Amino acid sequence: MSARGNGAVLAQLLAQEQARGGDMAVLRAIAEEAGELGATRALTRLGLADEGAAGDVAELRELLKAWRTAKSSAWRASVAWVVRMVWALLLVGLAVKLGFGEWVK
Incomplete structure (x- = not known):
């Protein structure tokens, strides 16, 4: 209800x-x-x-907020690394396709 x-x-x-x-x-x-x-x-x-309960709840809220921030940052960092890897692979593939691999040898 x-x-x-x-x-x-x-x-x-x-x-x-x-x-x-x-x-x-x-x-x-x-x-x-x-x-x-x-x-x-x-x-x-x-x-x-007890008297310390309000402080405990406030501390738990801060801890939860920090956890959510850290989780969000970790996801953003992971996505950024995946995007960088895709771009790197794309550039390597483009270099091989255009024959830049022969210049290295």
Whole structure:
């Protein structure tokens, strides 16, 4: 279910409870506390509940960015070398076809 779908369900549940006579402010506070509790539990399970978690995530993002940059650079370098080899082979073939091989002997 999408985040927007979850919000719609929550809004519908809050509206139903308000229609039954529930106080909207209390209901919103309960929903907010439940959301915070769920988020805290999820972060704890992921090992991201401590003070250094934000720095760890930032460091992981930098590492991932560096990996993507290195991978991209490696691909570009590989393609450049292949292109250079093709041009070199083309020039050698052209030289042989035009008889420049005889000049070397």
